[in-house]
Amino acid sequence: MLAREGAAGASVRAIAAEAGVSPGLVGHYFEGVDALVAATYAHVGAQVDAALDAALEGAGDDPRARLEAYLTASFAPSIARGELLATWVAFWSLTASRHDIARQHDEQYARFRSRLEALLGECGVAAGRRRAQAIALTALVDGLWLELCLSPAVLSPADVARIVREHAGLTIRG
Amino acid sequence: MLAREGAAGASVRAIAAEAGVSPGLVGHYFEGVDALVAATYAHVGAQVDAALDAALEGAGDDPRARLEAYLTASFAPSIARGELLATWVAFWSLTASRHDIARQHDEQYARFRSRLEALLGECGVAAGRRRAQAIALTALVDGLWLELCLSPAVLSPADVARIVREHAGLTIRG
DNA sequence: GCACTTGTTGTACGAACGTCCAACAAGACA
């Protein structure tokens, strides 16, 4: 519902109707609609983490290949769906007023950046430079995510993966 | 109101109360709350454009300096305010269901990217490579914007400007 | 002074919201 109707359309009634249950059932399983939204965020975040881990799992041993696999996994069809990106945007819009959502976001990003720093270390990047590079690559991936979601006509997933791979190379060499 | 309360809190009544006028006046000047939101987007977008143009104006003649000025202007105090970033996130969350907002976003980004391509051309980047590099730098700026807004504790505006400058250099040389 | 446009108010209305709760369905255990 968040993806299809935006944050405004994700009401208890609409969610219950979509799920084929009564509105009251939402209140039975979640302590209010806020808790449902937070749980949804956690669920989607875990799905993304799992997909990125799986990409790393199947990337072999070459450090550079592992880094590229982790970065480009964010643009795999299962992750780069406009549906999922719209969901994240809806979450971002909630961080201003919902501190628990903001905290979940911080944790999600800290996890991604931390992994990235480790992968950069495997690629021989000096310890003192890993953090800044991880921040930059995370921002690049997020920005490309955004443009894929908001302006799909402008660039293709393949373009995006190529750009990320290229910049990862520049970053490591630079 | 979008920045402080999120999209959910920007109701006609709240906006009117904030402005010190009656709720009915909003309907008098705007054809419904949707038109007000679209007008706000246009207003904020124009402010950002003006600030970026001003940065370009005062950057002198050196192509590289002009590029860096344009890119880092997005992180100037007047633009990188958490308030403004939260407003943009609220707009992004509306693009899923509001086609006019989505169109306004496309135009805003096309403008930014087009300027960037011209500046990259001034820096000697080959015509065939400008578009991809402009997309990458736009994504980098957006991603860093996002992190500044959502996790201000993680990185400072100065860090962000340095990262962008560094990547612009890598991009041009690479 | 008087009609007339313009700006603004406050309220009324119907719809949708989140939450709550009495009631019903149905399997579990004695």
Added chain:
DNA sequence: TGTCTTGTTGGACGTTCGTACAACAAGTGC
């Protein structure tokens, strides 16, 4: 079979939403 827990329903309640509208203030041209 009878009670008890669990799952689920559907509607009631009070609130807030966007919008519409009659009414009031205030300038403007004649």
